[in-house]
């Protein structure tokens with residue numbers, strides 16, 4: 001076995017049938033498994049112009065090629081579909097425990113076609129798949145629904161099943177809804193949960209026992225041991241003083257030559273929430289809906305009141321996703337916090353994104369409010385990043401008189417924790433103005449009027465994450481050029497520096513190691529190749545089920561290339577694997593073009609690139625020459641420099657016409673599923 | 676102390692090489708930090724990753740620093756002007772392993788000091 005199962009489960013929700021689709025090896029050899037294979041399936045099966053919320057859309061839930069092979073930090077699962085928020089390929093990625101259960105049922109992807117007219121869920125075990133009625137769990141939040149699914153399908157003495165579900169957001173067809181597992185860990189972005197809701201699919205519950213292995217299990221194990229041993233070197237005992245979080249104040253500038261392994265120090269102790277002090281102090285964190293600065297608007301006292309150290313005080317234990325010894329997650333007891341009108345107790349530790357979104361970004365100094373909102377959104381199955389961005393737009397519109405108290409129902413000021421919580425709940429349940437905001441800020445502008453566009457910070461329909469792109473041109477360019485725009489989990493200057501890709505990939509330029517970062521503002525082939533190296537690499541990571549925080553450890557510690565080779569035995573060099581990454585990258589763009597998107601659609605909101613630049617703070621005076629950067633990347637990717645459309649010679653060199661337009665019978669064989 | 680010869684080395688980072696009897700003292704960043712017995716003065720390339728408080732002025736474009744053969748971890752920390760407490764409190768690794776301060780560095784070693792970076 002080469003790590004993958006060689007099979008997709010095609011579930012026709014309209015006709016309630018299940019089909020095993022055997023996939024030719026050459027598809028895996030060219031697109032890997034996971035999100036790469038799913039992108040190919042979506043390209044082949046979603047017709048041009050399909051309504052993302054209609055039965056023509058296809059929703060793929062997939063695990064990665066390396067998942068369950070014995071490699072570590074490779075237990076992510078992904079949801080791939082046509083996104084309602086961007087209109088192009090949608091992809092959301094999640095940790096937790098669900099990924100191995102997909103492969104244990106013998107499938108690489110579960111692909112949902114059509115739509116059911118009544119609520120259903122898919123159960124699958126060694127006896128095969130079966131669609132079951134979900135009316136009794138429809139209306140429950142994602143965590144409760146998951147618990148109910150697991151309980152009703154648990155057979156005493158047998159393996160306990162795992163489930164993923166949508167919450168209220170998905171049921172309400174929100175373009176900001178995601179899919180959850182493990183009590184609120186969420187594949188959040190691009191409205192994939194809304195697509196699932198449109199199919200009346202409440203969840204999946206899996207309990208298979210099929211073995212999974214790679215070609216060379218000893219080598220996979222050897223690499224995993226090395227990875228675990230090295231990654232552990234950077235962990236620090238939890239009793240280190242939280243004062244460490246304040247060192248950022250004394251650093252003259254953002255790190256130039258980091259070793260990715262050192263990300264483990266912060267991540268292992270605080271999780272991603274440890275980043276807020278640094279991000280706030282260094283200007284990496286956008287403030288006041290991208291219009292303010294930490295210095296002026298979110299002073300150090302506020303930063304100290306809301307940083308990661310407060311979460312550690314509530315932490316009961318660390319949390320590890322499947323196959324991860326890194327454990328950046330944690331569980332908190334929030335039963336005694338303010339605002340907890342839902343009686344939440346054990347919850348997931350907020351990630352940096354929610355932490356900053358509901359504090360510095362909205363100027364809220366009430367840490368308890370952030371903790372409550374994070375859990376509320378997790379259980380609602382909503383994307384905390386997009387909801388935060390949309391709330392930011394609403395507050396700024398209110399403060400500037402575009403929204404009135406009569407529109408909202410209450411005053412909506414910066415930093416008003418009660419008002420923010422109220423608005424978040426209205427968005428989740430589509431009540432009042434919340435109904436207008438529930439599909440994100442781009443859609444809200446279409447309803448409310450173009451004068452709102454100035455406050456609707458988004459790129460290609462996606463609200464950007466809490467990583468300011470003005471001080472980081474690589475990040476700005478990645479926000480713009482990826483087929484899933486405005487996403488931070490691909491690269492950026494610091495992260496590219498951590499990855500050390502240039503040590504393994506012959507054409508990847510080294511990060512700036514000495515001198516200043518000024519060169520990163522230049523438009524050059526070298527800068528574009530860095531962006532593309534990160535983008536292609538991410539396609540590999542998503543094909544094999546890897547975690548972004550794993551690849552930040554650097555290629556010397558996180559041997560994705562070597563694991564993939566050990567699992568498949570394909571004889572690929574790292575450059576060959578990057579070529580596959582490039583093929584998937586190009587395919588995703590071709591999906592968007594097929595769906596009628598002009599590649600310029602994802603040009604970031606002017607604020608995201610400093611048009612005009614801020615006047616105060618660490619980001620002051622910075623503007624990214626984004627148009628020239630985008631064109632340079634397109635040129636280096638083999639796309640038309642002006643239009644962003646892949647050149648025919650590029651498409652042919654990647655052999656894409658064969659895979660995308662060749663007779664489908666060449667690549668698949670369909671057999672009705674047992675069960 | 677019998678000084679036999681003193682000259683400014685033409686090699687990258689070395690300001691002054693003082694040869695005393697069969698020992699050689701390298702004056703590096705105004706510190707006599709290094710002693711070795713070989714006649715040949717060799718320089719090694721060591722890859723370094725560290726926080727922005729370090730002295731990166733001696734770093735080559737490829738992220739390496741040239742250090743004299745025989746340099747120990749402790750001496751290296753002085754060369755890059757990293758506060759010793761930083762290396763003791765936070766992880767300090769050579770080739771992704773924790774090593775004693777008197778470990779002698781080799782060509783191509785990767786030295787990593789904690790630099791505040793996370794993700795999320």
Ligand code: SF4
Pocket residue numbers: 073074075095096319320321322324325326327328329547548549550
């Ligand atoms: S590093 Fe964190 S998010 Fe990634 S797999 Fe491990 S616990 Fe999950």
